[in-house]
Amino acid sequence: MKAKESKREPLFHIVRRDHMPTWNRMLIRVLAVLAALIFCGILMVAIFHIDPFRFYRSMLDGAFKTPRRRWYLLQSMSILLCISLAVTPAFKMRFWNIGAEGQTMVGGLATAAVMFYLGGKIPTPLLFVAMIAAAILSAMIWALIPAVFKARWNTNETLFTLMMNYVAIQLVTFCIGNWVKSGSGILAPMSKYGLPKFGPSDYFPNILTVAVLTVLMFVYLRYSKHGYEISVVGESENTARYIGINVKKVILRTMALSGALCGIAGLLLVGGTNYTVSTSIVDNQGFTAIMVSWLAKFNPIFMILTSFLVAFLQAGTKQVSTDFRINESISDIVTAILLFFIIGCEFFIQYKILFNHRQKGSEQA
Amino acid sequence: MEKTVALELRHLTKTFGSVTANKNVDLTVYRGEILAILGENGSGKTTLMNMISGLYYPDSGHILIGGEEVVIGSPKDAFRYKIGMVHQHFKLVDVFSAAENITLGMKDGKFNLKEAKKKISETASRYGFLLDPDKRVYQMSVSEKQTVEIVKVLYRGAEILILDEPTAVLTPQETEKLFDVLRRMRDDGKSIIIITHKLHEVLALTDRVAVLRKGEGVGTVNTAETNEAELTELMVGKKVSLNIERSEPKNCVDRLCVSHLTLTDREGRKILSDISFTARSGEILGIAGIAGSGQRELLETVAGLQKPDAGAISYLDPTTGETVNLLGKTPVQIRDLGVRLSFVPEDRLGMGLVGNMNIIDNMMLRSYRKGRSAFLNRKDPKNLAERIIESLEIVTPNAVTPVRRLSGGNVQKVLVGREIASSPTVLMVAYPVRGLDINSSYTIYNLLNRQKESGVSILFVGEDLDVLIGLCDRILVINSGRVTGIVDGRNAEKGEIGLLMTMTESRRNPAEEGREKQ
Numbered sequence: 001m002k003a004k005e006s007k008r009e010p011l012f013h014i015v016r017r018d019h020m021p022t023w024n025r026m027l028i029r030v031l032a033v034l035a036a037l038i039f040c041g042i043l044m045v046a047i048f049h050i051d052p053f054r055f056y057r058s059m060l061d062g063a064f065k066t067p068r069r070r071w072y073l074l075q076s077m078s079i080l081l082c083i084s085l086a087v088t089p090a091f092k093m094r095f096w097n098i099g100a101e102g103q104t105m106v107g108g109l110a111t112a113a114v115m116f117y118l119g120g121k122i123p124t125p126l127l128f129v130a131m132i133a134a135a136i137l138s139a140m141i142w143a144l145i146p147a148v149f150k151a152r153w154n155t156n157e158t159l160f161t162l163m164m165n166y167v168a169i170q171l172v173t174f175c176i177g178n179w180v181k182s183g184s185g186i187l188a189p190m191s192k193y194g195l196p197k198f199g200p201s202d203y204f205p206n207i208l209t210v211a212v213l214t215v216l217m218f219v220y221l222r223y224s225k226h227g228y229e230i231s232v233v234g235e236s237e238n239t240a241r242y243i244g245i246n247v248k249k250v251i252l253r254t255m256a257l258s259g260a261l262c263g264i265a266g267l268l269l270v271g272g273t274n275y276t277v278s279t280s281i282v283d284n285q286g287f288t289a290i291m292v293s294w295l296a297k298f299n300p301i302f303m304i305l306t307s308f309l310v311a312f313l314q315a316g317t318k319q320v321s322t323d324f325r326i327n328e329s330i331s332d333i334v335t336a337i338l339l340f341f342i343i344g345c346e347f348f349i350q351y352k353i354l355f356n357h358r359q360k361g362s363e364q365a
Numbered sequence: 366m367e368k369t370v371a372l373e374l375r376h377l378t379k380t381f382g383s384v385t386a387n388k389n390v391d392l393t394v395y396r397g398e399i400l401a402i403l404g405e406n407g408s409g410k411t412t413l414m415n416m417i418s419g420l421y422y423p424d425s426g427h428i429l430i431g432g433e434e435v436v437i438g439s440p441k442d443a444f445r446y447k448i449g450m451v452h453q454h455f456k457l458v459d460v461f462s463a464a465e466n467i468t469l470g471m472k473d474g475k476f477n478l479k480e481a482k483k484k485i486s487e488t489a490s491r492y493g494f495l496l497d498p499d500k501r502v503y504q505m506s507v508s509e510k511q512t513v514e515i516v517k518v519l520y521r522g523a524e525i526l527i528l529d530e531p532t533a534v535l536t537p538q539e540t541e542k543l544f545d546v547l548r549r550m551r552d553d554g555k556s557i558i559i560i561t562h563k564l565h566e567v568l569a570l571t572d573r574v575a576v577l578r579k580g581e582g583v584g585t586v587n588t589a590e591t592n593e594a595e596l597t598e599l600m601v602g603k604k605v606s607l608n609i610e611r612s613e614p615k616n617c618v619d620r621l622c623v624s625h626l627t628l629t630d631r632e633g634r635k636i637l638s639d640i641s642f643t644a645r646s647g648e649i650l651g652i653a654g655i656a657g658s659g660q661r662e663l664l665e666t667v668a669g670l671q672k673p674d675a676g677a678i679s680y681l682d683p684t685t686g687e688t689v690n691l692l693g694k695t696p697v698q699i700r701d702l703g704v705r706l707s708f709v710p711e712d713r714l715g716m717g718l719v720g721n722m723n724i725i726d727n728m729m730l731r732s733y734r735k736g737r738s739a740f741l742n743r744k745d746p747k748n749l750a751e752r753i754i755e756s757l758e759i760v761t762p763n764a765v766t767p768v769r770r771l772s773g774g775n776v777q778k779v780l781v782g783r784e785i786a787s788s789p790t791v792l793m794v795a796y797p798v799r800g801l802d803i804n805s806s807y808t809i810y811n812l813l814n815r816q817k818e819s820g821v822s823i824l825f826v827g828e829d830l831d832v833l834i835g836l837c838d839r840i841l842v843i844n845s846g847r848v849t850g851i852v853d854g855r856n857a858e859k860g861e862i863g864l865l866m867t868m869t870e871s872r873r874n875p876a877e878e879g880r881e882k883q
Contacts, residue, residue, distance in 0.1 A: 013422045017382050019770070223740050228733055231722065238716040241670055242708070243730045244696035354424065 012355045025349050032345035033309070036338040043337070050324055062319020063312045075203035075273070077311035078210035079265055083282075083289035084296075084303050085210075085217045086261030089254045091290075092221065092298050093234040099146065099161030101286025102168030103259050105279075107139035107266025109172050112187065112277040115270075116179055119193040128195060128271075135267035136260045142168065143259025144252065151248035165286070169279050176278070189275035195267075206268045213261065218300040230254055262286075295342060313338060368395040370432065371556040372417070372448075372525055377426035379412055386412040389426070390582045392575055394525065399547060399557045401567045401588075404577035405600055405802035406773055410560045413577070414527045417558075418450035419443035449518030450527040455510050457502045464498035467517045481520075488519050492549045507656065508539040515546075525556045532566055534656055537830065537863040544570050562600075562803075564593045565831070576600055601803055609810050609835040611854075612818055614648040619681055620822035621667070621791050626676030628662055628846075636662045637673070637846040644791065646683065649813060649823040651837030651854060653830065655866050659846035660826045661711055664793045667824075668708045669696045680704050683790055683820075697734075707789035709781055711796045711826070717780045720769030724750045724761065727768055728783055753782035757808070774805030781812060792816055795826040810836055830859045844868055 041052030063073050083100050090097035114134045118127055146160035176187050197205060221227040233240045233250050240247050265285075270277050292310055296302035317331035372394040379387045387409045394400055404410045415421045417428065419440040427434050430446045437443050443450070457466050468481045482498045489496040494512050502510060511531060518526055528547075532540045547557055547570065561567060567574055568588060575585045576599040583599055598604055621644040628637040637659045644650045652660055665671045667678055669691065678691040682703065689702050699706055714720040718727045728746035736742060750764040757778040761771055768776055777797060784792065794813065798806040813836070817823055827833045833840055837854040842865035849865040 015381065019382075225733055225739060225741055228726070228729070228741055231726075232719055232730070235719040235721050236715055238712065239719050239730070242668075242696070242710060242716045244669075244700070 012353050014351050015354055017350060017352050020349055028345050028349055029342060032341040033338065036341035039341070040334050040337055048324060048326060055320060055324075058320045058323045059313075059316030061323075062317070063315040069315065071201040071203050073311055073315050074207050076314065077307050078203075078207045079269060079273075080285050080289060080292060080311055081303055081307040082210045082213060082265040082268065083262060083285055084292040084307055085213055085300055086258050086265060087289050088217065088293045088298050088300065088303070089221065089227075089230055090258040091234075091293055093230045093251065093254050095147070095150065095234075095251060095255065096158040097143065097146075097161050097255065097258055098158060098287070098290060099143065099164045100258075100262050100289055101282050101284065102161075102165035103139045103142045103262035104266045104269070104282045104286055105165075105168045105172060105277075106142040107135040107263030108270040108277050108281055109168075109175060109266070110134040110138035110263070111267050111270040112190075113175065115190045115193040115275070116187075119190055124193075127193060131195070131271050132267060135271070136263040139263030139266060140256050140259040143255045143262065147252050147255035151251045172277060172279050172281075187276045187278070191275045193271075194275050195272045203273070206272045209264070209268060213264070214300050214304065217261075221298075221300065226250075226253070291339065295339075309338075310335065368398075370394070371396045371430070373429040373432075374413075374417070375427040375429065377413065377416060377428070378424050379409075379416060379421060380424055385580050387416070387423075387577075388580045390577070390580075392582065392585075394556045394558060396524075396556055397551055397554045398572040399551050399559065399570055401571040401574045402558060402560045402577065403562065403564075403567055403574050403596060403600060405562065405804075406800055407579075407802070408577040408600070409580040410577055411529060412580075414450060414529060414558065414560060417443065417525075418448055418527060444521055444523070447522055447524040448527070449521060449523030449525070451511070451514045451518060451529065451531060453529040453533065455514055457510060457513060459503040460501060462499050462501050463496060463505075463513045463516075466502060466513055467498075467520050471521070485516060485520060489516055492519070492546050492553070494546055507534045508536075508543070511535070511543070519550075523555075525558065526550070527558045527560070529560045530562075531559065532561065532563065533828070536655055536867050537859055538867060540566070563829070564596055567596065568593065578602055597803065609807075609832065610814060611836060611838070612814065614645070614817070614838050616820065617645040617647050618683070619643050620646045620683070621824075622677070622679045622681070623667065624677045626663070626666060626673050626678065628659075628666055628671060628673045630662075635846055637666065640676070640843070640846070640848055642841050642848065642851065644822045644824055646790070646822045647817055647820050648838040649817050649825050649836060649854075651833040651840040652824060652826045652843060653833050653840050653862055653866060654843040656828065658843050658866075660843065661795060662846075663843070664708060664710070664795055664824065664826065667691070667793065668706065669694050669699050680706075680791070705787060705789045705791070707784035707787055707792045709777075709784050709792075709794040709797055711799070713776055713780050714769060717784075718768050718776065721767050723765040723767050724754070724759075724779055725764050727779060728753070728786075731783060731787060749783075749786055753779065753786065757782050757812075773800045774802055774808075777801060777805065777809065781809060785812065785816060789816075789821055791822045791824070793824040793826075796828060797825070798832070799828065806832075830862055833862070834859065842866055 037056070041055055044050040044055045045052055062069070064070055083104055086103070087097050087100050111131045111134060114127065114131045118130055122130070142164060146155070146157050146164060149155040149160060150157045176185055180187055195205065199205065199208065221230065229240070229245050229250050232243070232245060233247055237247055240250070269281055274281060288310060292303055292306045295306040313335050314331055317334045318328070320326065321328045321330050370393055374390060374392040376389045376391065377387055378385070378389055390409070390413055402410045402413065412421060416423045417437065419437045419442050422438060428437060429435065435446055437446065458469065461469065464478060464482045464485055467485055468476070468478065485496070485498045494516060496509070496512050496516060500509070502513065505513070511534070515526070531543060535543060551557055559571065571588045573585055573587055574591065574596060576583050576596065578600060624641040626637055626640040627635070630636050640663060642650070652663070654660055662671055666673050672693060676692065680689045680691050682689055689704060691699055691704065694702070710716040719730070725743060725747050728750045729741065729743065732746060733741055747764060753759065754761060754764060759771070759775045759778050761775060768779055771779065781794070781797065797809050801809065813823055813825065825833070825837055834854055834857050840852050840854050840857055840862065841848060842850045842852065842862055844866055849868050852862060
């Protein structure tokens with residue numbers, strides 16, 4: 001009888017963990033990344049019959065082999081980081097801005113518009129100022145529209161910002177259609193109106209700008225009164241009201257900042273990199289940035305790591321897909337596997353599994 | 366009398382991380398008895414009951430029912446062994462009727478609501494419950510909802526009933542009724558386990574008391590052979606004086622005058638109607654009422670968090686002697702007027718503090734605006750945090766620990782400490798000892814008394830009438846947003862306050878609210 005009862009005992013149960021030391025958490029996350037890469041290697045062998053070491057080699061080559069690739073990696077990382085920085089204050093406020101894609105695009109479009117209409121007509125320094133102002137203001141307005149609706153009528157910001165992305169895409173299509181008379185739908189690069197270049201690579205100004213922004217954002221969130229208000233509103237709107245924070249004002253101010261940073265990303269993409277605009281210019285980085293920001297727990301300094309990781313995967317898997325002639329979706333698959341492991345490992349940080357190995361029956365009974 | 370063992374626990378242990386919630390707890394429950402599980406907060410009462418009712422799984426130890434060892438892995442298992450738990454927070458579907466809620470989730474054969482209703486009425490009348498099976502939950506008062514929960518458990522054939530702090534939400538009259546019902550259930554042979562920390566209820570109702578301290582069982586005593594002092598000593602581990610000190614109010618002058626205050630919420634319901642009172646310096650004005658009678662909104666309106674429809678709130682400045690109008694001002698405007706108003710809200714971690722922030726940053730909530738710099742000054746809050754940790758003996762690893770990781774009593778000390786630190790002239794506290802153990806509660810009472818002695822005007826919203834009567838100089842009773850009386854704390858009687866809390870118009874109002882919702 002007792003043996004039968006014991007059989008029904010569950011094999012294990014899950015228990016919440018105490019607070020884990022920081023270095024322990026980090027170790028678990030690093031292990032998760034390694035496990036993900038090993039899993040990817042196994043998958044490559046199983047599905048494509050690729051030697052896993054050649055797979056890793058190819059990934060590393062794609063990201064680091066030549067100086068050009070290394071600079072390119074830093075460039076794509078900084079654009080991603082810039083957009084991640086942009087969404088972070090909004091996220092800390094629990095305002096789910098998933099419209100960074102559109103905000104960046106609008107910033108880029110405004111930059112292109114200034115280049116298109118004013119390029120060559122006003123002095124170059126003035127043109128740069130106009131590009132910067134147009135990029136920042138336009139993206140700011142784009143971000144403020146959903147924020148006003150949220151603050152005023154408590155509309156759902158997730159849907160609203162998402163929908164604004166599609167409007168932005170249509171706006172770009174519309175403008176290009178108007179500007180390009182040939183009907184090709186491709187706006188030729190306006191390289192001569194590009195932002196000034198300096199440093200060891202063409203990408204250097206972009207990278208430097210984002211590096212400065214990262215530090216500024218870290219300081220803003222951690223040490224400024226604004227940053228503190230953002231945290232309070234995000235953690236508990238009731239507490240914010242209780243101590244007299246004007247919640248509406250904070251929402252508007254923070255979204256304006258979020259939009260402005262997206263505008264800068266758009267400026268760097270159009271004015272500092274491509275010199276033209278298209279509907280695919282942001283290349284979904286507006287959505288990838290959400291992930292980068294979350295993975296870094298909204299800490300700008302950690303975001304350097306997470307954006308690097310994602311940019312590395314994107315560059316590496318692109319090379320894998322050329323080297324082994326695999327469909328480009330391999331990039332998405334590898335990124336997804338990695339995310340699955342990183343997010344999954346949080347479970348082991350929060351909980352532990354206890355296996356039940358109680359003696360059968362009881363000593364007293 | 367021959368006693369049959371209904372349930373036996375042997376060496377139950379349960380840990381959460383490094384915290385041991387229960388350690389080697391032994392407990393025997395007999396048929397036909399009411400057993401109280403007594404213990405301070407965090408002593409593991411609820412964890413123990415959750416293991417019996419299948420919500421938690423013990424790390425080690427044995428549960429025996431009728432002498433057979435059993436494994437309870439889920440609430441479903443618990444029901445199979447005829448164990449039912451009535452939780453502190455009701456788990457009912459608002460738009461369903463009593464009968465629908467009771468039968469919800471039952472899978473025994475064909476579903477026949479008519480027959481179920483008959484059976485429900487039978488169960489109810491057998492134990493003296495008043496229950497209309499067709500009444501919808503959102504139209505019910507708190508005590509009616511509790512009745513539904515209890516009948517639900519009985520309907521499923523429970524022989525062992527666990528009630529988690531069932532009287533916390535009831536008026537003295539409703540509590541008496543509940544006790545009558547529980548006694549009838551005991552006489553019918555059921556085992557009733559009641560979790561509580563109200564000693565006088567334990568003495569009035571139960572047959573035996575099992576006391577837990579810091580997760581361990583410290584003994585079981587027969588109720589007839591014990592008294593409050595002994596039980597407290599068992600609970601706390603040392604002798605505690607149970608008398609709240611109350612000094613004579615000195616130099617009382619009017620400090621805060623509220624007149625004809627009326628407040629309507631977004632749905633157009635009257636929350637406060639025509640409330641008038643005056644709070645004086647150097648006294649504690651208690652506010653009594655059934656939960657949800659408008660106490661929270663009253664304090665929030667004074668603090669500038671709610672915009673009233675009509676009325677006046679004026680503050681008499683003790684330094685200038687001027688009268689300042691507070692009506693319609695925001696919290697920041699009130700502070701800018703030089704009014705030193707502090708407010709300890711009911712919802713500590715959801716309103717008074719930010720759970721994920723550390724103690725220093727929580728200290729900063731009140732003061733971060735100071736100065737013109739765009740950056741924060743963390744130095745003063747840090748000093749304040751350290752001072753409060755030391756003077757109020759807050760148990761925390763350090764000042765940068767997130768407050769959500771502190772125990773309830775320490776969380777409250779952080780909040781009260783911060784609010785007192787701004788040397789208020791008016792201090793409003795809502796349910797300041799809810800969920801606190803005896804020692805912490807007395808620390809809070811002492812803090813309030815010291816504030817009172819230094820001339821602060823204190824508004825104290827409380828739920829425990831014994832505490833209100835013991836601590837407050839005057840008690841304002843409100844009932845559905847109306848003042849039904851002001852009594853003197855020194856010679857007030859519980860029954861009198863209880864009646865004021867439930868005067869006739871309250872019977873009408875919940876039903877009205879229900880109709881308006883439709």
